[in-house]
Amino acid sequence: MKPLRLKLNIEKRLATFNLSVEIEVGAEILVLFGPSGAGKTQTLNAIAGLMTPDAGEISLDGTVFFRSGSPGKPPAVNLPARKRHVGYVFQQYALFPHLTALDNVSYPIWRQPRARERAEALLERMRLTELANRYPHELSGGQQQRVAVARALAMQPRVLLMDEPFSALDTEIRSRLHEDLLRLQAESELIVIYVTHNLEDAFTVGHRLAVLRNGKIERIGAPNDVYPEMPHSLVSQKARKAHVS
Amino acid sequence: MNWQALMLSLQVTIVATIILFVIGLILGVLLARFRIRGQIIIETIIFLPLVLPPSVIGYFLLLTLGRGSPIVEWFHVNLLFRWPAAAIASAVIGLPLMVQSARAAIANVDQVLENAARTLGSSELEILWRVTLPLARRGVIAGLILGAARALGEFGATLMVAGNIPGQTQTLPLAIYDAVQARRYDQAQMMVVVMTAVAFVGLWCVRQLERPLDRRKAPLA
Numbered sequence: 001m002k003p004l005r006l007k008l009n010i011e012k013r014l015a016t017f018n019l020s021v022e023i024e025v026g027a028e029i030l031v032l033f034g035p036s037g038a039g040k041t042q043t044l045n046a047i048a049g050l051m052t053p054d055a056g057e058i059s060l061d062g063t064v065f066f067r068s069g070s071p072g073k074p075p076a077v078n079l080p081a082r083k084r085h086v087g088y089v090f091q092q093y094a095l096f097p098h099l100t101a102l103d104n105v106s107y108p109i110w111r112q113p114r115a116r117e118r119a120e121a122l123l124e125r126m127r128l129t130e131l132a133n134r135y136p137h138e139l140s141g142g143q144q145q146r147v148a149v150a151r152a153l154a155m156q157p158r159v160l161l162m163d164e165p166f167s168a169l170d171t172e173i174r175s176r177l178h179e180d181l182l183r184l185q186a187e188s189e190l191i192v193i194y195v196t197h198n199l200e201d202a203f204t205v206g207h208r209l210a211v212l213r214n215g216k217i218e219r220i221g222a223p224n225d226v227y228p229e230m231p232h233s234l235v236s237q238k239a240r241k242a243h244v245s
Numbered sequence: 246m247n248w249q250a251l252m253l254s255l256q257v258t259i260v261a262t263i264i265l266f267v268i269g270l271i272l273g274v275l276l277a278r279f280r281i282r283g284q285i286i287i288e289t290i291i292f293l294p295l296v297l298p299p300s301v302i303g304y305f306l307l308l309t310l311g312r313g314s315p316i317v318e319w320f321h322v323n324l325l326f327r328w329p330a331a332a333i334a335s336a337v338i339g340l341p342l343m344v345q346s347a348r349a350a351i352a353n354v355d356q357v358l359e360n361a362a363r364t365l366g367s368s369e370l371e372i373l374w375r376v377t378l379p380l381a382r383r384g385v386i387a388g389l390i391l392g393a394a395r396a397l398g399e400f401g402a403t404l405m406v407a408g409n410i411p412g413q414t415q416t417l418p419l420a421i422y423d424a425v426q427a428r429r430y431d432q433a434q435m436m437v438v439v440m441t442a443v444a445f446v447g448l449w450c451v452r453q454l455e456r457p458l459d460r461r462k463a464p465l466a
Contacts, residue, residue, distance in 0.1 A: 048364050049363070049364070050360050050363065050364070080363075081360075081363040081364050082363050082364070082365075082366045082367055082368060083366075084364070085366070086364060087364070088361065088364040090357055090360075090361060092357065094355075094357045094358055094360070094361035096358060096361075096362075096376060096380075097358075097380065098379045098380055107362075107365055107375070108365035108366050108367075151365070152364075152365075154365075155365060155366055
């Protein structure tokens with residue numbers, strides 16, 4: 001598969017500040033790092049189609065997700081969320097509480113042939129086979145997180161958005177999930193945008209790091225270039241190896 | 246026991262409940278999820294049957310279903326003084342209870358779940374069917390039971406639009422009234438017991454549905 005590029009250049013007037021973000025992401029994990037209220041989630045929502053920018057353009061190679069019209073007019077292009085095929089892992093996972101883990105994962109593909117087998121394969125990939133028939137409230141935070149990732153991947157997206165995906169989990173589970181994510185990204189040549197306010201997360205998982213503050217990207221680049229003062233040991237060997245290869 | 250009236254009551258209530266379900270659900274979704282112009286006026290109109298005398302509702306229905314009204318002119322159907330008129334009257338009287346309960350339950354469903362479904366490729370109708378309604382089902386069913394119980398007990402509006410014709414439009418509440426007027430107290434007593442028992446069971450079910458599910462962390466709305 002040809003590696004894609006996601007291009008984003010948007011403006012949005014929000015209640016407390018103006019969001020103005022321009023980034024281009026390839027098959028990599030880009031960490032969007034910043035304090036809460038910097039516009040990180042809004043940026044993800046714009047890509048997923050859950051928020052409509054005031055101006056700008058969002059495109060995934062040839063496919064235009066959003067393009068503003070002339071000033072004061074409705075957007076020229078505004079693809080609805082359901083047609084964007086962008087995987088989105090929400091901060092609180094947003095699993096459907098009335099469906100089992102397996103049914104959650106097969107939700108987006110229920111009309112397609114062999115939906116059940118494909119969902120089972122995804123659960124296996126996430127080491128969740130034994131928990132397939134559990135409901136979300138019967139799962140731990142880390143397990144819910146993995147179900148949410150499996151569900152987002154079920155429709156085979158080229159873009160995966162993750163909003164503070166591991167913030168509620170303890171360190172040990174987090175580092176394991178980080179390894180999973182790095183492996184997944186490399187296997188599927190996914191474009192991953194990973195939002196976090198945790199600098200350690202940002203360093204362990206990110207190939208590139210963008211610092212978002214007050215709605216604007218302050219710095220962007222390799223984690224060590226953006227934060228040269230960070231202790232080298234924090235940068236995971238795996239992250240660097242994956243980036244080089 | 247007036248079996249004829251009982252069967253007719255069941256027939257009227259079943260049709261009224263179907264009307265309640267469809268219209269109540271549409272209104273519940275619209276009021277819970279959309280900001281409509283004149284929303285307060287629409288809500289107030291829907292809730293009027295809760296406080297108006299049933300005879301006033303009956304009067305409005307006579308205007309809507311009677312001679313010269315668009316429904317009669319366009320569709321050439323005259324429903325007045327036939328049992329479908331009783332079903333419509335019962336549905337209108339029960340509607341506020343259904344809408345109130347369904348709206349609250351739908352508004353309670355976390356919109357992040359609906360957004361998640363959107364990113365997973367679902368259309369709005371599919372989201373309603375696969376996410377919102379299953380999660381709001383307890384409230385929707387509770388509203389439906391309340392509305393149906395109210396429809397079963399409808400007296401005044403039914404009397405005005407459908408009359409009190411034994412075997413044709415005489416439902417249980419009307420039959421009770423007739424039995425008492427004719428001093429047939431034994432017959433009235435039986436029907437009173439049936440009505441009370443049905444109402445009690447209905448309300449008991451609603452209480453059960455409204456009770457939070459203990460030992461379950463995720464409430465199914």
